[in-house]
Amino acid sequence: MHRLSVILIKEWREALRNKMVLFGVLFLPLLLVGVSVYMVSEGGGTDDPIAQIVLFNTSLMYFLLLPAIIPLAIAVYSIVGEKDQSTLEPLLSTPVSDLELFLGKALASVIPALAVNWTCFGAFLAITSILLGGLPPHVLTVPWLASIFGLSPLLSLFAVSVTMLVSSRASDARAAYQVSSFAILPGVIPLIVYSSRKTLVNLTLVGIEAAVLLVASAVLLAFAIRVFRREQILTRWT
Amino acid sequence: MITARGLTRRFGDLVAVDRLDLDVSKGEVFGFLGPNGAGKTTTVRMLAALIAPTSGEATVAGQRLGFANREIRQRVGVLTETPGLYRRLSAWDNLIFFAKLHRLADPATQVERYLKLFDLWDRRDEPAGSYSKGMRQKLAIARALLHEPEVLFLDEPTASLDPESAKAVRDLIETLQSRERTIFLCTHNLDEADRLCDRVALFNQRLIAVGEPQHLREQMYGRRTVVHVADLRPGLEDALDLPFVTGVERVDDALVVSLTDPDRENPALVRRLVELGAEVRYVNELRMSLEDLYLDLMEDADAST
DSSP states (O other), X not given: OHHHHHHHHHXXXXXXXXXXXXXXXXXXXXXXXXXXHHHHHHHHHOSOXXXXXXXXXXXXXXXXXXXXXXXXXXXXXXXXXXXXXXXXXXXXXXXXXXXXXXXXXXXXXXXXXXXXXHHHHHHHHHHHHHHHTSOOTTXXXXXXXXXXXXXXXXXXXXXXXXXXXXXXXXXOHHHHHHHHHHHTHHHHHXXXXXXXXXXXXXXXXXXXXXXXXXXHHHHHHHHHHHHTOHHHHHHTOO | OEEEEEEEEEETTEEEEEEEEEEEOTXXXXXXXXXXTSSHHHHHHHHTTSSOOSEEEEEETTEETTTSHHHHHHHEEEEOSSOOOOTTSBHHHHHHHHHHHXXXXXXXXXXXXXXXHTTOGGGTTSBGGGSOHHHHHHHHHHHHHTTOOSEEEEESTTTTOOHHHHHHHHHHHHHHXXXXXXXXXXXXXXXXXXHHOSEEEEEESEEEEEEOHHHHHHHHXXXXXXXXXXTOOTTXXXXXXXXXXXXXXXXXTEEEEEESOHHHHHHHHHHHHHHTTOEEEEEEEEOOOHHHHHHHHHHHHHHHO
């Protein structure tokens, strides 16, 4: 646990000094909060129920894209950065275990992603309430909360596992970022269903997405842990 | 401090290290010499418990490889060929990170001590990426030493350093040796190996020779005395009829005489030359360089495979 926290702090220190990572972690969330506030405000002001539902669902989808997108930037630079700086061997020469290293890298991406996402969601609720004098109906519902607090961690886990697998084979951060962005699509495509529906998101839909993500994340996580072995890192990673 | 028996590592069909037997004592500076691709890095990685051997066994700092890898990593320090620093982090943050991974009791004090030792204290808050090559190398060495390892694996520690920094590193190695630290030194700098190492191993996938540099030289070339003579007349070498002389060679204005025990035989050799009418200017021992030895042994090894 001690070494895990040491790795986490180091990862965040590095991320805070990396403009590319900071841009990915802060710019997109701020943009999506703004867009979501606008869409919900528009939805709250329209009399067309279908348009209202589509706008609300799309807003929700944005808050489910964030936990999948934010970890990409951190995880890619965390792993490709180690390769680029030739720091893997000195790091692996310490008594840190493979699992501590893996968890340190994974959590260093997942924790900020969830923190930023939930903070943005809170900001979205607050700004919307202030602008509209209260939240429109069907925004702060059980399916919304289940999506935000239940699906977000699974989406982050899925994205981190994908990114770690991709980054282990990449030597260029930008290439790894692009490939990872495509590779996470199977996990986020079902979310698009949210925005295209003419009925409100319900718990069944959230449950199906959660089950799919759970299975996919478990499989990918198992692969990522296998790739994250000392010997593999030193002899196979490019 | 380090023992290896039949240590072998294969990568598919490639045998990187073939049945390596080694014994390195506590406090010894052990040079591990070989060409690029010889398997030196693979050997270090195995001994530092970073990768597993395909077969064979080893003990490092009293811990058996494969059974106590974490303990081995706690007791060894590794300086890799490239410094491998977090460029965006300061020197202080770089060292504190590793000090905490090693769970040092007082990481800040230890980091301060090594930053001061390597004259990096005043620039501790600057990113490591802004450091010169020499400063980066010093920082990397400090990192390898932070946890006071019993065994230190150094891969090309003075490569890319200016002469002053290289000397500082060599002095440090001598200091560490005096403190009973065991140093496993991989280097292409044969002069450095000759000066620093108690023993050297010549290695190219398998062990070619191991021993004290001087002993290896004697084994390879014997001991030879060079006698510089004024007006070296023809036939003098043939007239040198002493029983302990095993060979004489004329090189420019000198005779290179092969002896079995020069310390005892040199006075008689000089007396005989004077008797033969030679004007002896001065006498010295022919000392082949470690480079000569390395090249000849590697050539022999290539020829035998």
